[in-house]
Amino acid sequence: MKKILNNPADYVDEMLDGFVAAHPEFYAQPERRVIARPEGATSGKVGIVTGGGSGHLPVFTGYVGPGFLDACAVGDVFASPSAEQMASAIRHADGGAGVLRLYGNYGGDVMNFDMAGEMVDMENDIRTTTVLLADDIVSAGKDEAEKRRGVAGMIYAFKIAGACADTRADLDEVTRVAQKAADACRSIGMALTPCIVPQAGKANFELGENEMEMGMGIHGEPGIWRDALRPADQIVDEMIDRILADHPFSKGDRLSVLVNSLGATPLEELYIMYRKVKQRFDAIGAEIVMPLVGRYATSMEMTGATITTIALDEELERYLKAPAACAYWRVG
Amino acid sequence: MATLDSARLKAALQRVAEGAAAAAAELNAADGQLGDGDLGITVSKGFAAAAEADLPDDLGMAFLECSKAFQRVSSSSYGTLVATGFMAAAKSAKGSETLDASAIPALVAAARDAMMARGKGELGAKSVLDSLDACAKAIEGADPAEMGDEAVAAARQTLQDFKGRPCKLGRARMFAEKSAELDDPGQLAFLRIVEAAVS
Numbered sequence: 001m002k003k004i005l006n007n008p009a010d011y012v013d014e015m016l017d018g019f020v021a022a023h024p025e026f027y028a029q030p031e032r033r034v035i036a037r038p039e040g041a042t043s044g045k046v047g048i049v050t051g052g053g054s055g056h057l058p059v060f061t062g063y064v065g066p067g068f069l070d071a072c073a074v075g076d077v078f079a080s081p082s083a084e085q086m087a088s089a090i091r092h093a094d095g096g097a098g099v100l101r102l103y104g105n106y107g108g109d110v111m112n113f114d115m116a117g118e119m120v121d122m123e124n125d126i127r128t129t130t131v132l133l134a135d136d137i138v139s140a141g142k143d144e145a146e147k148r149r150g151v152a153g154m155i156y157a158f159k160i161a162g163a164c165a166d167t168r169a170d171l172d173e174v175t176r177v178a179q180k181a182a183d184a185c186r187s188i189g190m191a192l193t194p195c196i197v198p199q200a201g202k203a204n205f206e207l208g209e210n211e212m213e214m215g216m217g218i219h220g221e222p223g224i225w226r227d228a229l230r231p232a233d234q235i236v237d238e239m240i241d242r243i244l245a246d247h248p249f250s251k252g253d254r255l256s257v258l259v260n261s262l263g264a265t266p267l268e269e270l271y272i273m274y275r276k277v278k279q280r281f282d283a284i285g286a287e288i289v290m291p292l293v294g295r296y297a298t299s300m301e302m303t304g305a306t307i308t309t310i311a312l313d314e315e316l317e318r319y320l321k322a323p324a325a326c327a328y329w330r331v332g
Numbered sequence: 333m334a335t336l337d338s339a340r341l342k343a344a345l346q347r348v349a350e351g352a353a354a355a356a357a358e359l360n361a362a363d364g365q366l367g368d369g370d371l372g373i374t375v376s377k378g379f380a381a382a383a384e385a386d387l388p389d390d391l392g393m394a395f396l397e398c399s400k401a402f403q404r405v406s407s408s409s410y411g412t413l414v415a416t417g418f419m420a421a422a423k424s425a426k427g428s429e430t431l432d433a434s435a436i437p438a439l440v441a442a443a444r445d446a447m448m449a450r451g452k453g454e455l456g457a458k459s460v461l462d463s464l465d466a467c468a469k470a471i472e473g474a475d476p477a478e479m480g481d482e483a484v485a486a487a488r489q490t491l492q493d494f495k496g497r498p499c500k501l502g503r504a505r506m507f508a509e510k511s512a513e514l515d516d517p518g519q520l521a522f523l524r525i526v527e528a529a530v531s
Binding site: 082083084107108111112114115118119122123 | 392393396399400403404409412415416419422423426450451
């Protein structure tokens with residue numbers, strides 16, 4: 001294992017110490033493994049919390065900030081936070097108008113967040129709702145779309161739900177809009193090399209020197225095929241074809257696109273990919289709004305990329321463009 | 333036991349913590365055949381924490397403390413399921429400082445339903461859910477004096493009933509053939525818990 005760290009057991013806590021120290025205007029850690037806004041919850045505003053395993057920065061906790069999220073529970077690398085940490089995040093997000101739990105569809109996270117909701121209901125009378133991201137089109141077929149895992153599409157849902165909550169909409173309305181944003185996202189990934197979970201000390205999968213895997217999940221979950229590395233245009237064509245087969249776009253449609261590095265893939269290669277993405281949607285006649293190219297949802301040092309599309313209507317586009325800020329994404 | 337209150341709950345938890353500690357090696361070994369071999373640790377650590385928790389007089393809040401204590405020390409899926417069961421009992425009992433023994437079957441049934449919903453598990457898949465279901469049915473309407481014996485008998489009978497049948501839930505389902513020959517570790521843990529609780 002070749003990683004810059006002290007003790008693998010301290011990986012997450014030392015990361016969070018530095019994270020909060022570097023960006024005190026956006027993040028505070030009021031309790032261990034809970035990141036919240038330094039000014040506390042906003043009174044009268046619906047709170048939005050997320051949570052999940054570490055190893056994906058800026059996801060999850062990087063998206064706490066004005067116009068985005070209010071709090072986040074942080075687990076070990078690729079492991080769910082505890083229900084108590086999630087309950088604590090909910091309390092720190094509660095401004096008296098209820099709290100939306102907005103996170104990725106993973107079994108452990110769902111169990112613990114449901115449990116956390118019951119805790120704050122019993123102890124604090126906080127009303128909570130849930131919206132799960134399930135945007136990875138490879139992780140289950142269209143007929144079982146509710147079983148899909150949540151990946152990079154969640155950042156669009158964070159942005160849009162956050163903007164809706166900022167209008168002082170009530171919990172049901174914020175939940176509706178978050179669900180609408182989640183339902184509009186489609187993502188697909190591909191990988192070239194694995195990442196190493198610090199406490200395991202070894203790679204979570206192996207790929208041959210000149211191989212790639214199409215459709216691989218963000219934790220190295222198996223994809224669709226594994227074969228010799230293809231040219232960028234051919235890779236992007238297949239990714240876009242698969243997205244379009246799941247969610248067609250036609251002339252005049254509006255969408256945003258995220259071309260995201262899984263960690264080690266450089267911006268240069270993401271732009272080579274985006275060039276082809278733009279050509280594809282130009283050919284359809286669909287207009288890309290606010291494209292995002294960069295490192296938004298990663299798997300530590302994994303080499304590879306994901307492409308996410310979100311179909312926009314007037315409402316989603318308005319919330320996407322509303323002002324918001326965190327250390328990794330600023331709008332307006 | 334005619335009524336349940338916070339002090340009696342604490343005493344029962346202390347008995348279960350002792351029983352779980354005594355059974356830890358057996359449960360680890362059973363789990364090691366099919367999973368990662370830490371079920372004994374999960375159960376003994378969880379009940380030890382619940383037994384040490386400060387329990388308020390309100391039984392709902394007392395069960396909530398059990399749930400949180402269990403969850404804190406064992407966040408594995410079995411730990412989360414047990415914590416879910418305690419949480420369901422907490423909701424049913426909220427606002428009462430004592431519960432008549434006749435109310436206990438409803439608590440067990442509520443725990444079963446919540447655990448089935450959370451674990452997305454079905455009955456008949458050879459898991460702890462089958463033990464809970466059998467137990468809930470066995471004590472329903474039973475004479476309070478007989479409830480403990482009925483519960484132990486039901487937990488024991490469940491293990492018997494599933495001999496030769498494969499596990500269809502959790503990691504053990506990946507060893508279908510092997511799991512058919514073995515006791516389900518979760519069902520075995522449940523038996524040890526009930527035995528200790530009523531001892």
